[in-house]
Amino acid sequence: MDDREQRWAQMMQAALAGDQPAYEQLLREMAPAVRAVVRRRLSRLGAPTGETEDVVQETLLAVHLKRHTWRSADPIGPWLWTIARNKLVDHLRRRGRRVEVPVENFADILPAPEERPDTAAADVQRHLALLPEKQQAVLRAVAVDGASIGETAERMRMTPGAVRVALHRAFASLATLLRTDE
Template identity: 80%
Template sequence: MDDRELRWAQLMRSALAGDGAAYEQLLRELAPALRTVVQRRLVRLGAPTAETEDVVQETLLAVHLKRHTWRTEDPLGPWLWTIARNKMVDHLRRRGRRVEVPVEDFAEFLPAPEERPDTGAMEVEQHLALLPQKQQAVLRSVAVEGASVAETAERMRMTPGAVRVALHRAFASLSARLREE
């Protein structure tokens, strides 16, 4: 067991004893380590690295919910990496065998969709208002103002991957709401 995992185990023991600062420090140290491992595995599996943060957050949530199951005499690493592996498998199963290609790679070849004649500016604003602020801003920038993902990322101080994720989530949310109507 390396020094890092020994430190994590000590932080987890302190956290389980009620030390909130130790728990916060543990999560701060786990997140970048998880990001590195998850991203490497996604690349190896041919999955988009933009999904890294989703898997990391799911893993951290599982660590939080299952922290009472860790036996304090055991090393933390195997327990943590098992959770991360399981969350990766769950994520990939939910994802299915889809292959995702960024739409901007084909944007110039795709015909613009026809506007629905009954979609007014007021209706669009009402639907946008239902989205979280960041998704609203990203969707307005890319879909309404016509900015590129890179321009939006720079303007909003986000990574291009985070912009694509927010854009995808905004479209998925709007699509689900419109299907309900």
């Protein structure tokens, strides 16, 4: 495991123990790394690199929602890159493109860990219901329905920037609610 992944693993362990500053720093460090990988892969696949930020946001949302699935005994890199790969493939599929990603591109990545069965849809709905209406709508559109930032902006008559802000605020509110719920 390289130094960066070791640092990320330590920050994730701290975050899972309730250290919010460590979690925020982890996401700040992961974002540019994910952005570079996604942009490169979109380019290789002939897809517009302008869609990079949508995939990065979807990946960070998935990291947030699935952080409890990371096993501290496992390296964090393969877990993160599997999430990013899956979000990239999902993103391209929603655009109606057939995606065939060569296995060689991900030879060093382990399969995603199985989801824990105790994470019920009812819990997700309960937490979402506690968010303000606009944040709920944006989070549902992007995270649940799989809409892009652009599609959500158009559907909700907002700018893409306003959607990203609402999504970020929804994450922050959701993180606070989940912390107090635990």
